[in-house]
Amino acid sequence: MTVVVAYTEDDQGRAALAYGVAEATLRGTDLVVVNPTRGDAYVDPRFAAGSAADHLRQELARLGVEPDVRQPVDPDLAGAVLAVVAEVDADELVVGIRHRTAVGKAITGGVVQRLLLDSPVPVFAVKHDGRADSAV
8 A cells, every 4th residue: 555645845745755654654554755846947936956855855764654755747746746656556545735716717727637536546635724734
């Protein structure tokens, strides 16, 4: 059994990661963290690069979790996550979500919406609750 977390370097990604860690620990399963980037910009604020990636691994190790952290470069972010879900034969996928206006949903909902609709496994959509201590 494997839990896959679609991780972004923001509050939503940290909330998804916290839930994924708890779920993998509860089930006694492997944890795979997928942090993709399109690779089309010098700086991608949602990509855990350099020290942020090191901090992510250290924080997970502190929690007693040894995840498989993957950082694919792919213009199709949802496709990159779904490819890992298929590759590791995942049992569930965890994604972070945030509240958006109707216009925001129409314009920017592509990645999470596609993960929700195209995932071959159950998807847990986790919302950050605004507390500083609610995420990894």
